[in-house]
Amino acid sequence: MSISIGSINIETPVFLAPMSGVTDLPFRHMVKRFGAGLVFSEMLASRPMVENARRMRKTRECFDFVEEHPLAIQIAGCEPDVVAEAARICEERGAQIIDLNFGCPVKKIVNNMGGSALMRDEPLAIRIIEDAVKAVGVPVTVKMRLGWDHDSINAPRLAEMAENVGVKMITVHGRTRNQLYTGQADWDAIREVKSRVRIPVIVNGDILTPHDASLALEKSGADGVMIGRGAYGKPWVVKQVMDHLSTGQHSPAPSGLFLRDLMLDHYDALISHYGVDVGVKISRKHIGWYIQDLRNSEFVRSKINASTVPDDVKNMIFEFFETL
Ligand SMILES: Cc1cc2nc3c(=O)[nH]c(=O)nc-3n(C[C@H](O)[C@H](O)[C@H](O)COP(=O)(O)O)c2cc1C
Missing domain, CATH: 1.10.1200 (Non-ribosomal Peptide Synthetase Peptidyl Carrier Protein; Chain A)
Incomplete structure (x- = not known):
């Protein structure tokens, strides 16, 4: 079930989700130690990153990923030129994939038109993608929710538009912004996104076990899975899921x-x-x-x-x- 994200080939697409306050460098190293394929950084806000880089300040945020391969760096922001500049900085520092955050539901971010608020402004979302794609040579990917709320599910349309301007992979968390983290992620709803694009689609939300991963793939028709909270205190789970999907078996949790x-x-x-x-x-x-x-x-x-x-x-x- 290998996928290509632009020129990057991933044998078994099971990813560690970006999680602020969790997927820092030490945690990503733990996950990689078990052999996980691709991990995502915590979301980095584009404006502070660009301002710090202009002042040549070596902040931890800008520099803590230089030694990891492969690594997707996730950027959040709503100003196309600033997001593009941040993407350039990340590429220079060694990021092999730039992921754009269109899914964050947190008020502080959406009130500034970032994260999932971008799903309500498709023209701006597309300008951000276009500028980022032009700014870097590495693949640009997008992580989104199903839409802002149940009356405005637009992940399928936005994914299609994103593909048309050069995005190489879409991850969908199967909830709307207004659901925050309540209810159940709707894996079936991601099938519509999958049917609209040729690039890989990754299913995300409530995947805790290898069995969940198989079911999520079956229901969504997606090409891979992304695991977030299921990796809390279980840095081995990404590898367990990878093994399960490729061989039908996986090693037990460490004890x-x-x-x-x-x-x-x-x-x-x-x-x-x-x-x-x-x-x-x-x-x-x-x-x-x-x-x-x-x-x-x-x-x-x-x-x-x-x-x-x-x-x-x-x-x-x-x-x-x-x-x-
Ligand atoms: C503590 C925490 C921090 C998160 N930070 C980010 C983030 O920085 N960027 C992002 O795209 N999603 C973020 N998310 C959302 C996750 O990547 C994921 O989409 C969501 O948790 C659903 O997947 P899960 O059920 O496997 O956890 C965060 C989620 C949690 C719980």
Whole structure:
């Protein structure tokens, strides 16, 4: 089931979704460690990126992806020239795919005409795509929702228009903007998008397991899947789904000491990436996700959340796994 995103060939198209506050460099590295094909960065706002680059400031946002291959960098913004400039910067820094965010439902973004608000202004959305496509040599892709609300489902039309101006892949989260994250993602509705374009279409929303992935593909007719929240505390899930789709089988989730050491590696990577103060805080949600299904994890979780000393946290993790 391989697909081509422009000149980039992906053998088994199972992607890690872009998730602000989650798919940072340390997490993407964990996912890649299991052999995942393609991962997406967190959404990067185009205007601050361009302004920082003009001032030649080496912000973490602009530079934290230089060593990853292949990697799709996602850009958000509503000013065609600024988005195009941001795309150029990302390409220069090594991004192999530029993904445009037409799906973010968050008020702060849509009130500035970004994210899913662009689905309500098709001419602007298309100008943004056109300028980005002209600005870079790497493939430009778009991630969108089904539409703004149930009365304005326009993903099929917008996908077709996007293909006509050079987009190389469309990902659709099977919800409308107004649904936010409520209800169930509608995988069937993505079939209409698939029928309107020749470029690959990726189904996204509520895919948690290999079985979900098969069902989502069957219902949508899509060419690949994208997994977001299903990867919380499970960086191996993208690879499990890849294996399941290509061979019908997949390895079990890591457990015991292997899981412990994986968590500790992730923890060390977060501390070294963000520094102790921020790293300790960011790591808490990841640790919580890793251990949430383990016996008696509530108590150690609250102790970890109260600690600001990395060595203490690591000792708590060691001790917790000894009790299992
Ligand atoms: C915490 C969080 C952050 C997200 N950040 C982004 C983002 O930066 N860009 C984007 O296109 N979608 C973002 N999304 C949406 C996801 O990429 C995905 O479309 C959505 O979660 C549905 O997929 P899932 O059910 O597999 O999580 C985010 C979702 C969550 C839960």
